[in-house]
Amino acid sequence: MPICYQREEAGDSEEGDSDLLRALVREELVLHYQPVVDLKSGKMVGAEALLRWNHPTRGLLRPKEFLAIAEKEGAIFAIEEWILHAVCKQNKQWQKAGVPPFVVSVNLSSFPVIQEDLLRSVESALQESGLDPRYLELEITEELAMDAERTIEMLFQLKRIGVGISIDDFGRGYSSLNSLKRFPIDKLKIDHTFIKHCMEDATEKSVVQTIIGMAKNLRLAVVAEGVEAPEQLVFLQQNLCDAAQGHLISIPLDPDVLTQQFASVQRVVPQLGLPKEQIEQLWKQEGLFEARVELGEAIRNQQGMTFKFAKQEERYVHTLCDGELLYRMGLTPDQVIGSELSQFMPEEAAKIKTTYYERAWDGEENVCYEGFVNGIHYLAALRPIYQAGKVKEVIASCVDITELKKTEEALRNSEAKYRLITENMSDIIVVVNHKGIITYTSPAIFPVLGVKPEELQDQPLMSFIDSQEKEKVEQALRELMETKRPQQVSFTDVLRNGTKVILEAKGTPVLDSQGEVEQVIFILRNITAQVQAEEFLRKMDKLAAIGHLAAGVAHEIRNPVTSIKGFVQLLKQDQGKQEYFDIMLAEFKQLENILREFVSLTQQRPGYFEFVDIRSIIHEVLDSMQEKVVRHILRLNVAASSELKLWCDPGQIRQLFIHLLSNAVEAMPDGGTVWIEVLQEGEDEVKIRIVDEGCGMSEQRLKRLGEPFYSTKEKGTGLGLMISYKIIQYHHGYVHFSSEPHKGTTVEVVFPINNKVRSST
Numbered sequence: 001m002p003i004c005y006q007r008e009e010a011g012d013s014e015e016g017d018s019d020l021l022r023a024l025v026r027e028e029l030v031l032h033y034q035p036v037v038d039l040k041s042g043k044m045v046g047a048e049a050l051l052r053w054n055h056p057t058r059g060l061l062r063p064k065e066f067l068a069i070a071e072k073e074g075a076i077f078a079i080e081e082w083i084l085h086a087v088c089k090q091n092k093q094w095q096k097a098g099v100p101p102f103v104v105s106v107n108l109s110s111f112p113v114i115q116e117d118l119l120r121s122v123e124s125a126l127q128e129s130g131l132d133p134r135y136l137e138l139e140i141t142e143e144l145a146m147d148a149e150r151t152i153e154m155l156f157q158l159k160r161i162g163v164g165i166s167i168d169d170f171g172r173g174y175s176s177l178n179s180l181k182r183f184p185i186d187k188l189k190i191d192h193t194f195i196k197h198c199m200e201d202a203t204e205k206s207v208v209q210t211i212i213g214m215a216k217n218l219r220l221a222v223v224a225e226g227v228e229a230p231e232q233l234v235f236l237q238q239n240l241c242d243a244a245q246g247h248l249i250s251i252p253l254d255p256d257v258l259t260q261q262f263a264s265v266q267r268v269v270p271q272l273g274l275p276k277e278q279i280e281q282l283w284k285q286e287g288l289f290e291a292r293v294e295l296g297e298a299i300r301n302q303q304g305m306t307f308k309f310a311k312q313e314e315r316y317v318h319t320l321c322d323g324e325l326l327y328r329m330g331l332t333p334d335q336v337i338g339s340e341l342s343q344f345m346p347e348e349a350a351k352i353k354t355t356y357y358e359r360a361w362d363g364e365e366n367v368c369y370e371g372f373v374n375g376i377h378y379l380a381a382l383r384p385i386y387q388a389g390k391v392k393e394v395i396a397s398c399v400d401i402t403e404l405k406k407t408e409e410a411l412r413n414s415e416a417k418y419r420l421i422t423e424n425m426s427d428i429i430v431v432v433n434h435k436g437i438i439t440y441t442s443p444a445i446f447p448v449l450g451v452k453p454e455e456l457q458d459q460p461l462m463s464f465i466d467s468q469e470k471e472k473v474e475q476a477l478r479e480l481m482e483t484k485r486p487q488q489v490s491f492t493d494v495l496r497n498g499t500k501v502i503l504e505a506k507g508t509p510v511l512d513s514q515g516e517v518e519q520v521i522f523i524l525r526n527i528t529a530q531v532q533a534e535e536f537l538r539k540m541d542k543l544a545a546i547g548h549l550a551a552g553v554a555h556e557i558r559n560p561v562t563s564i565k566g567f568v569q570l571l572k573q574d575q576g577k578q579e580y581f582d583i584m585l586a587e588f589k590q591l592e593n594i595l596r597e598f599v600s601l602t603q604q605r606p607g608y609f610e611f612v613d614i615r616s617i618i619h620e621v622l623d624s625m626q627e628k629v630v631r632h633i634l635r636l637n638v639a640a641s642s643e644l645k646l647w648c649d650p651g652q653i654r655q656l657f658i659h660l661l662s663n664a665v666e667a668m669p670d671g672g673t674v675w676i677e678v679l680q681e682g683e684d685e686v687k688i689r690i691v692d693e694g695c696g697m698s699e700q701r702l703k704r705l706g707e708p709f710y711s712t713k714e715k716g717t718g719l720g721l722m723i724s725y726k727i728i729q730y731h732h733g734y735v736h737f738s739s740e741p742h743k744g745t746t747v748e749v750v751f752p753i754n755n756k757v758r759s760s761t
Contacts, residue, residue, distance in 0.1 A: 045243060094255075103134070119154065119161075139168040142172060180214075190208060192226025195224050224243070226245075234273055303324050303325065307322075309396075317338060318337055341357075349372075368380065379399050436477065473489060489505055504527045608651075614646045618678065622676070644753050667696075675689075685751065689748050728749060732751070733752070735748065
């Protein structure tokens with residue numbers, strides 16, 4: 001990998017590359033280091049590595065005496081690989097010896113930068129030596145900087161390792177400012193030819209000053225090469241050059257000699273340069289200048305706007321104004337600076353803002369106002385600046401609030417629309433805070449309950465709920481606060497005239513930024529007429545059902561009675577036939593079962609509900625049935641691990657599964673296995689699946705399940721299945737049957753769990 005050091009004019013030589021390779025093996029190649037010192041403190045901050053050949057017959061040779069042929073013949077690759085490793089190793093040895101750490105720079109020729117193994121070689125040298133990457137600097141030429149397409153990606157990769165990048169011999173090429181901005185460089189090194197003549201040639205002097213100024217603007221350090229005279233040193237200090245190297249400071253030194261002369265090198269600048277106080281004053285002035293420049297850039301580039309004004313001859317004249325907001329207003333600093341308000345805005349607006357100017361000038365802190373200029377809304381904050389106890393000027397900071405104003409206007413329009421909707425809808429809207437205090441009530445409450453919204457404002461919600469219903473509403477509100485989920489409740493309220501109304505309320509929580517309930521929005525609806533209509537329909541349905549039941553029961557009772565009548569006649573003839581009595585008793589038992597199911601179907605439900613684990617109910621049913629069905633096996637599989645709480649009437653659920661399991665057992669007269677599975681469906685449902693090995697049913701028979709008095713059994717009445725459907729509906733569940741002839745039947749029942757639901761009545 002070609003790496004060139006201290007670029008000098010290379011001439012032809014009779015020495016071939018084979019001699020150089022042998023010299024590398026014999027350790028005849030050595031490195032000397034030329035110190036780089038800081039022109040402000042005089043401390044040594046770096047060194048440049050320079051290649052030398054300690055020839056056995058010709059003495060110490062410089063690169064120009066042997067490097068050209070070596071590069072031409074290819075020996076340069078091995079030599080320069082060695083140089084890179086030697087530099088890192090030597091720098092690490094200095095640090096271990098207690099020498100204050102400094103950067104050592106290595107020149108790169110334009111040829112190797114495109115080589116893929118450059119990055120590998122640098123990483124290898126750093127890793128083997130243990131040197132921190134920040135103490136290695138790689139120098140590229142200005143010509144190389146012009147060829148950005150070949151070098152920029154490789155330089156960025158080197159920069160990511162942590163090494164420094166500088167441009168050597170700057171000023172000899174034609175690099176553009178745009179090229180310099182693209183490169184990840186840290187330092188410019190001024191070519192020694194400009195330094196050599198800068199004190200005699202005004203053009204050379206101007207070039208040096210320009211390079212230093214350009215480097216400052218680009219936030220780059222600048223180093224002068226080839227400093228040989230005290231006048232050059234002073235000139236560079238006066239122009240705030242960061243560092244320098246050259247024979248005035250030190251010639252290239254052997255590593256051991258450099259260690260010995262380290263202290264003397266650091267005395268050159270204090271002895272030959274400007275006095276320390278003068279240097280510090282120059283840098284202080286530069287710092288103030290840079291601070292002013294940066295402040296001006298910050299003000300100019302800010303999204304808002306900053307301005308200052310002072311009172312001059314009873315007029316408030318602006319002394320500063322800049323920022324992106326100013327230009328969005330259609331103004332420029334030239335229009336504002338040196339002018340008073342009336343010179344660049346309408347007179348009426350200027351008079352209003354002048355009152356705020358007067359308040360700030362009189363010493364009032366944090367005076368704020370909103371302004372509007374050329375379609376831009378802005379907020380200005382004024383603050384006086386004091387000097388010797390008096391207001392010297394007032395500074396103002398402005399931000400663009402145009403979008404905020406548009407948003408506020410949109411919110412006002414939206415609020416007006418929603419208020420129009422809420423105040424004209426028939427449903428009642430009530431908003432309460434987390435303490436249960438009413439904060440808003442829509443006007444619809446008056447025609448429904450006869451109460452005006454202002455009567456409810458800031459009053460506890462429970463103070464307007466009937467005492468008999470208060471516990472139910474409090475429970476619903478408490479659950480809403482705890483679960484942070486919508487809740488629905490129905491309750492009866494008594495109007496002032498004594499009339500009772502049934503209200504349905506759905507509460508929705510509104511959460512704050514911490515996820516806590518901040519307020520609750522209730523939508524109330526008068527469902528009195530709806531409930532009365534449903535009650536009427538239920539009564540009509542009962543009448544129709546009773547008619548069907550009467551017909552079915554009459555039909556079912558007639559057959560047993562006919563049988564009993566026949567057998568009684570036979571008993572008259574033969575009193576010794578005991579099997580006749582058995583048949584008669586069986587028919588009587590069938591008649592009793594029919595009557596029992598009929599009573600169960602028509603009786604009123606007590607409505608006793610509680611939370612019960614569905615698994616415990618199924619276990620109880622299985623235990624009681626297994627003793628009676630010795631020829632059948634009932635197998636239970638519970639897939640859910642946690643409790644499955646069902647809000648139910650335990651007796652009815654127990655009756656439901658007795659019916660379903662009895663049907664499964666009766667479908668297998670010769671015995672078999674019934675599988676019962678308990679599965680959790682999502683977060684709030686449980687599924688109970690019952691599978692038998694019975695005779696199964698056809699599709700036509702499946703479609704008729706649930707019809708009044710339709711049964712799949714030969715002597716069935718269908719009452720058990722009707723009761724099962726009613727229990728499932730009563731608990732807000734649903735059932736699904738699937739079956740194939742001769743393959744068995746599957747029944748799936750689904751109920752809601754872990755949640756109180758309003759029971760059907």
